[in-house]
Amino acid sequence: MSRSATTGSCRLSVEQVSSGYGGTTIVQDVSLDVPGGALTILVGPNGCGKSTLLKTMARVLPTSRGRILLDGRPVHETPTREVARRLALLPQGPVAPEGLRVRELVAQGRYPHQSLMRQWSREDARAVEQAMEAADVAQFADRPVSDLSGGQRQRCWIAMVLAQETDIILLDEPTTFLDLKVQVELLQLLRRIAHEEGRTLVIVLHELNVAAAFADLLVMMKGGRLVAQGPVGTAFTSEALRQVFGLEANVVPDPVSGRPVCVPVVSAGFALAAQ
Amino acid sequence: MTTGVLPRHRSLVWAGPAAGIALLLLAFGWHISVGAKTIPLPTVAEALVAYDSSVFDHVVIVDLRLPRAVFAVLVGAALSVAGALMQGVTRNPLAEPGLLGLLIGASFAVVIVVGVFDLASPALMPLVAALGALVAAVAVWGIATAAPGGATPLTLVLAGAAVTAFLGALVTVANLLDEQTFEELRVWLTGSLAGRRIEVMWWALPWLASGLAVALATARQVTALAMGEETAVGLGMNVGRLKALVLFAVIALTASAVAIAGPMGFVGLVVPHAVRLFVGQDYRLVVPWSAIAGAGYLLLVDIAARMALAPVEISTGLVTALLGAPIFVWLVRARL
Numbered sequence: 023m024s025r026s027a028t029t030g031s032c033r034l035s036v037e038q039v040s041s042g043y044g045g046t047t048i049v050q051d052v053s054l055d056v057p058g059g060a061l062t063i064l065v066g067p068n069g070c071g072k073s074t075l076l077k078t079m080a081r082v083l084p085t086s087r088g089r090i091l092l093d094g095r096p097v098h099e100t101p102t103r104e105v106a107r108r109l110a111l112l113p114q115g116p117v118a119p120e121g122l123r124v125r126e127l128v129a130q131g132r133y134p135h136q137s138l139m140r141q142w143s144r145e146d147a148r149a150v151e152q153a154m155e156a157a158d159v160a161q162f163a164d165r166p167v168s169d170l171s172g173g174q175r176q177r178c179w180i181a182m183v184l185a186q187e188t189d190i191i192l193l194d195e196p197t198t199f200l201d202l203k204v205q206v207e208l209l210q211l212l213r214r215i216a217h218e219e220g221r222t223l224v225i226v227l228h229e230l231n232v233a234a235a236f237a238d239l240l241v242m243m244k245g246g247r248l249v250a251q252g253p254v255g256t257a258f259t260s261e262a263l264r265q266v267f268g269l270e271a272n273v274v275p276d277p278v279s280g281r282p283v284c285v286p287v288v289s290a291g292f293a294l295a296a297q
Numbered sequence: 298m299t300t301g302v303l304p305r306h307r308s309l310v311w312a313g314p315a316a317g318i319a320l321l322l323l324a325f326g327w328h329i330s331v332g333a334k335t336i337p338l339p340t341v342a343e344a345l346v347a348y349d350s351s352v353f354d355h356v357v358i359v360d361l362r363l364p365r366a367v368f369a370v371l372v373g374a375a376l377s378v379a380g381a382l383m384q385g386v387t388r389n390p391l392a393e394p395g396l397l398g399l400l401i402g403a404s405f406a407v408v409i410v411v412g413v414f415d416l417a418s419p420a421l422m423p424l425v426a427a428l429g430a431l432v433a434a435v436a437v438w439g440i441a442t443a444a445p446g447g448a449t450p451l452t453l454v455l456a457g458a459a460v461t462a463f464l465g466a467l468v469t470v471a472n473l474l475d476e477q478t479f480e481e482l483r484v485w486l487t488g489s490l491a492g493r494r495i496e497v498m499w500w501a502l503p504w505l506a507s508g509l510a511v512a513l514a515t516a517r518q519v520t521a522l523a524m525g526e527e528t529a530v531g532l533g534m535n536v537g538r539l540k541a542l543v544l545f546a547v548i549a550l551t552a553s554a555v556a557i558a559g560p561m562g563f564v565g566l567v568v569p570h571a572v573r574l575f576v577g578q579d580y581r582l583v584v585p586w587s588a589i590a591g592a593g594y595l596l597l598v599d600i601a602a603r604m605a606l607a608p609v610e611i612s613t614g615l616v617t618a619l620l621g622a623p624i625f626v627w628l629v630r631a632r633l
């Protein structure tokens with residue numbers, strides 16, 4: 023599997039997609055070319071349809087209009103196991119069955135590479151160990167997932183997705199429950215995976231400054247539609263933040279990296295009270 | 298599982314199952330030796346390996362006691378595996394053929410066909426039981442889904458209780474209307490291994506075998522499905538097909554158990570939970586171990602049922618309920 027060959031080109035594209043649950047449409051007419059070998063970060067207020075879009079991209083939900091192309095072929099028409107060898111999904115807030123051990127959880131990621139005939143191989147064992155190293159959960163390997171802290175648990179699920187060894191990885195809020203330092207470490211890991219191994223990542227995040235610090239492509243969503251997309255420099259503006267989140271904030275460049283940072287405007291009354 | 302996971306402990310990988318099967322064989326022999334007259338284990342082994350029809354004990358063992366032990370093994374394994382699958386796929390620790398109404402559905406169907414239509418053909422028995430179990434399962438699922446909050450573990454159990462009470466009442470009514478035919482069914486309806494249902498067993502075997510085969514083949518996916526549907530789809534599973542296969546396995550296993558021994562409550566609840574304490578949550582281990590442990594459990598329960606108040610014999614199904622109900626209460630307190 024040659025990963026670097028695909029860097030830069032787009033392997034996953036969303037073409038005028040609408041989708042939702044039952045009769046209600048949530049995501050409306052979204053088009054997006056996900057750049058290969060890069061970190062695409064999706065932000066937007068609660069309930070705007072980020073998870074719905076991600077699930078549709080991962081063929082968990084059907085499209086009601088439009089299509090998703092994976093390497094030029096509609097995902098919803100590709101054999102699901104074949105998709106799973108190329109695209110992995112970490113759903114939002116997954117729950118492990120009581121008592122399942124970390125190693126067993128991570129090993130589930132190998133499912134698409136196995137079959138009745140080929141149950142468990144050295145290759146699987148290597149991938150599981152490597153994924154646990156990368157996500158820094160190797161020291162918990164034999165503990166039940168339900169005994170770990172929220173942040174440790176989150177890293178176990180990331181390890182499971184890494185063990186799947188796909189070129190494309192979709193992560194729905196992988197950093198909830200993590201403290202800021204661990205969030206940054208995790209994103210550094212994900213950025214390394216994208217830039218050095220040429221893998222394609224789409225990540226839903228809530229922490230705006232973390233998103234701005236790491237995104238190669240920033241996508242903003244509101245009310246089921248894409249409002250802005252582009253490199254951080256052009257997409258992350260105070261105008262966009264006001265429009266998408268209704269947030270009054272100054273966007274200033276970070277003195278060291280030059281990346282934009284948002285500082286919420288605190289009303290004068292509060293500012294005085296604080297003094 | 299081949300090399301890779303546990304290259305250094307390879308001998309241990311086989312030690313567990315070997316010990317389990319040895320214990321099961323021991324329970325099997327003990328079960329046969331116990332009865333109105335205790336027959337020593339060596340004679341039991343001799344009768345099974347080198348049968349001699351001129352020895353009275355051999356005839357007793359092979360004609361009377363062996364079938365009952367075989368029934369216990371089959372029914373215990375079938376109900377335990379069915380329970381394990383139901384708990385995994387519905388992510389519901391309380392799921393079990395009895396609590397979710399499948400046992401009463403299967404029994405009701407058999408009662409109607411045998412008692413009302415007088416069709417006692419052994420070949421039909423598993424099929425009728427399967428249809429009854431399926432209809433009851435769908436009814437319970439439908440009621441629970443319509444309840445506020447949807448199909449949660451508790452609404453499912455409540456719907457199961459309602460369906461069980463309703464069908465149970467109908468069975469009693471049918472019973473009153475035709476006491477003659479029901480004489481034999483009455484014991485069967487309490488969950489009994491004493492019936493001479495060898496014919497039925499032969500017809501139930503293909504159902505049981507195919508249910509078990511599907512259970513073993515899907516075990517790996519059940520583990521992933523227990524982690525949620527979205528995760529399972531993301532891993533490349535065909536969740537719809539998987540659920541249909543598991544439903545088939547559950548229905549086939551439940552139906553074969555009911556056809557042989559009537560409704561035997563709580564076996565499918567107690568055994569898989571006990572098994573998980575030892576082997577964890579990986580269904581590639583939970584399913585085969587539930588089969589072995591379930592067979593052993595029902596053998597032991599049946600020994601107790603015959604010895605506790607000897608010479609009076611308690612119905613095996615009553616003992617499984619007596620043992621299972623407290624464990625059910627404990628599970629509700631610990632896991633919900």
Ligand SMILES: Nc1ncnc2c1ncn2[C@@H]1O[C@H](COP(=O)(O)OP(=O)(O)OP(=O)(O)O)[C@@H](O)[C@H]1O
Pocket residue numbers: 043048066067068069070071072073074075114
């Ligand atoms: N399973 C579901 N069935 C029906 N409606 C749903 C379902 N899941 C989400 N919705 C609805 O779809 C809308 C978008 O939900 P979605 O989960 O995509 O939001 P989100 O952007 O991921 O929000 P958050 O930041 O809170 O995770 C919400 O209004 C929600 O109520």
Ligand SMILES: [Mg+2]
Pocket residue numbers: 072073074114194
């Ligand atoms: Mg979400």
